[in-house]
Amino acid sequence: MNKGNKYGTHRVLEPKGTLPQPAQKLDNNMSIFDNEVLIDVQTLNIDSASFTQIKGACGADKVKMEEMILSIVAERGKMQNPVTGSGGMLIGTVKAVGPNFPNQDLKVGDKIATLVSLSLTPLNIKKVTNINLSNDQVDVDAQAILFASGLYAVLPTDLPEKLALAALDVAGAPAQVDRLVKEGNTVCIIGGGGKSGVLCCYQAMQKVGAKGKVIVVEYSKENAQRIKDLGLATDVLVGDATDVMDVYARVTEITGEEGCDVVINNVNVASTEMSSILITKDRGCVYFFSMATSFSKAALGAEGVGKDVDMIVGNGYAIGHADLTLDIIRKSKGIRELFEKLYV
Amino acid sequence: MNKGNKYGTHRVLEPKGTLPQPAQKLDNNMSIFDNEVLIDVQTLNIDSASFTQIKGACGADKVKMEEMILSIVAERGKMQNPVTGSGGMLIGTVKAVGPNFPNQDLKVGDKIATLVSLSLTPLNIKKVTNINLSNDQVDVDAQAILFASGLYAVLPTDLPEKLALAALDVAGAPAQVDRLVKEGNTVCIIGGGGKSGVLCCYQAMQKVGAKGKVIVVEYSKENAQRIKDLGLATDVLVGDATDVMDVYARVTEITGEEGCDVVINNVNVASTEMSSILITKDRGCVYFFSMATSFSKAALGAEGVGKDVDMIVGNGYAIGHADLTLDIIRKSKGIRELFEKLYV
Numbered sequence A, B: 001m002n003k004g005n006k007y008g009t010h011r012v013l014e015p016k017g018t019l020p021q022p023a024q025k026l027d028n029n030m031s032i033f034d035n036e037v038l039i040d041v042q043t044l045n046i047d048s049a050s051f052t053q054i055k056g057a058c059g060a061d062k063v064k065m066e067e068m069i070l071s072i073v074a075e076r077g078k079m080q081n082p083v084t085g086s087g088g089m090l091i092g093t094v095k096a097v098g099p100n101f102p103n104q105d106l107k108v109g110d111k112i113a114t115l116v117s118l119s120l121t122p123l124n125i126k127k128v129t130n131i132n133l134s135n136d137q138v139d140v141d142a143q144a145i146l147f148a149s150g151l152y153a154v155l156p157t158d159l160p161e162k163l164a165l166a167a168l169d170v171a172g173a174p175a176q177v178d179r180l181v182k183e184g185n186t187v188c189i190i191g192g193g194g195k196s197g198v199l200c201c202y203q204a205m206q207k208v209g210a211k212g213k214v215i216v217v218e219y220s221k222e223n224a225q226r227i228k229d230l231g232l233a234t235d236v237l238v239g240d241a242t243d244v245m246d247v248y249a250r251v252t253e254i255t256g257e258e259g260c261d262v263v264i265n266n267v268n269v270a271s272t273e274m275s276s277i278l279i280t281k282d283r284g285c286v287y288f289f290s291m292a293t294s295f296s297k298a299a300l301g302a303e304g305v306g307k308d309v310d311m312i313v314g315n316g317y318a319i320g321h322a323d324l325t326l327d328i329i330r331k332s333k334g335i336r337e338l339f340e341k342l343y344v
């Protein structure tokens, strides 16, 4: 059995010397190296920015979307959207564990979710069996590889699998909210009515306490309404986050000119950097979880308006993020019901 | 006189509702609004990532570069590189101050540097008079507009103008180093031999003190050598920051497996995110000042290798950044001599 590199560099076909995530093409041959895990994949959870792009490009035609997904994987050896650069996650059953995979407690037959992006996971799809247009999930007959450094979670037995998959996909976001938001803060969550948004709202409400504020800006009336119904924010604004001056006017009406301590950006569309920056107070913090964020628009945009704010790139991983996220679902009956309706 | 918006939205031609930085096209008519400043521009300092791209695309042919610069400004009304999205800065003389510009101490005839990016500054070039291939500076006969929210610095009289221009262009970087680096830290500065790199090295050396480490990874042998000569780092590695596993191996040879507390990325080329992330310790921090940073490569790359690191978008502005940066030049004879040689 061949010896593999901890980070999976042995699977990189081009360009040489790089890691699997930035690589153009991975080797998706399914004979495992000594430190890899082979997974029989059941469902892909395509990243929202990627799924939205594919759906748009194919006019929501499932046959075309299937073709597009298959051709991306054929070309790259992984499900990485060439436009957004993003991936998603998967659930499946462990088929083989290499003798040098670090955690030998993982057993053949275990049901797991990968916590590393599909944008770096070698994947081989035999067949797409279903595409769910409303929740970004794609059922497949496929196999995938997890590297020695690859994070995963054994699926909990008290929650439906597809619910866990949906929640774990965005587990990094509420974990960062937990770190960034302090008691008494004013927080704004842009795209707060979506999947990651709902989880962030819950965590923000916990952290700000009775004197804090959690403001949601959400495009979809329906998504905004469910935030109100679930009591997950102190203020809910229905609006378009790309309309900078409108968002600025309406949020500062609530916060005063000073703005917010922390802004969390959870949208799945481009050009919302400036709305996020303008409503943040000086020395406040913007957390960009959205994969549609442009680095240069954020960096130069903040400078352009003379805003001394800390802008954080949404790392998908934070220690303990899976447990924190699944616990939100366990604690909030409302969110569990909502997610069961949407994702199961 | 027409009333202008604080952020310059009145100059946005398309798309409507957005701010000048993300806008496709600005109105670069040089009659000012009530709260604007008109500047007679002397020299543009094109952002390094942008200049490198233009120089590459034109095979370093000055005539072609001039054409490309003029055509970008003709199309966008601002000098924003369509590939990198970035701009740069300018120096010039105040020609007119609108009656409602916030700081009425600014006088016609004052020499200033703008501290907001060219990527949001209405610009009208009559003539390019010189392109300096080695220092990114372009002398022009041109006019530009500063908005009410636009930052600027009156040029100091004790430093040559072009030196101040060069240093102020990257003033955000050493200011953030000052905030992020603590006594005793191990810091790595990638692209540490360049303009912003030198300033970051100086500030990092000040902050880490006798027990800390400042490691430089620099591609150019010459740039690496001057860091050694100036004593601006404890360790200098000549290497290619896009070669992830090489950088990882050589930096961790110095730091041990644990890695660095703070990594500062100052390169002007793409695909160095993973090198930066892999050498950072868990719960450490990566500061991406490089405009060639890809948001998705950073976000998904860190997750992909299970690294719980804070990744910060290099905001070009921080309170006090201009003074801090000019003071470095005043305090370090070596850096002043180097910058005089390169930029004056």
Ligand SMILES: NC(=O)c1ccc[n+]([C@@H]2O[C@H](COP(=O)([O-])OP(=O)(O)OC[C@H]3O[C@@H](n4cnc5c(N)ncnc54)[C@H](OP(=O)(O)O)[C@@H]3O)[C@@H](O)[C@H]2O)c1
Binding pocket: A047, A048, A049, A050, A086, A169, A170, A172, A190, A191, A192, A193, A194, A195, A196, A197, A217, A218, A219, A220, A223, A239, A240, A241, A242, A266, A267, A268, A269, A288, A289, A290, A291, A292, A314, A315, A316, A317, B299, B300, B303
């Ligand atoms: N950093 C990471 O590691 C990581 C990991 C996973 C996901 N992500 C990213 O996180 C983001 C959110 O993911 P998600 O799964 O929570 O997506 P989601 O459920 O689709 O949520 C996005 C929300 O934003 C709303 N929205 C869309 N356009 C808007 C606009 N112009 N103004 C205000 N709200 C708007 C959407 O409303 P509609 O329903 O009306 O469109 C939706 O409610 C995506 O960009 C995704 O790619 C990042």
Ligand SMILES: NC(=O)c1ccc[n+]([C@@H]2O[C@H](COP(=O)([O-])OP(=O)(O)OC[C@H]3O[C@@H](n4cnc5c(N)ncnc54)[C@H](OP(=O)(O)O)[C@@H]3O)[C@@H](O)[C@H]2O)c1
Binding pocket: A299, A300, A303, B047, B048, B049, B050, B086, B169, B170, B172, B190, B191, B192, B193, B194, B195, B196, B197, B217, B218, B219, B220, B223, B239, B240, B241, B242, B266, B267, B268, B269, B288, B289, B290, B291, B292, B314, B315, B316, B317
């Ligand atoms: N965030 C902001 O607001 C802001 C503002 C201004 C500038 N910037 C950005 O900051 C970055 C640095 O600007 P600068 O003016 O300091 O540029 P610079 O003087 O050109 O410095 C870049 C340095 O990186 C080195 N380098 C290039 N490729 C490398 C590689 N593969 N491995 C290691 N080192 C490499 C260069 O060496 P060579 O000389 O051999 O190429 C040079 O020494 C640029 O990306 C610029 O766009 C950001």
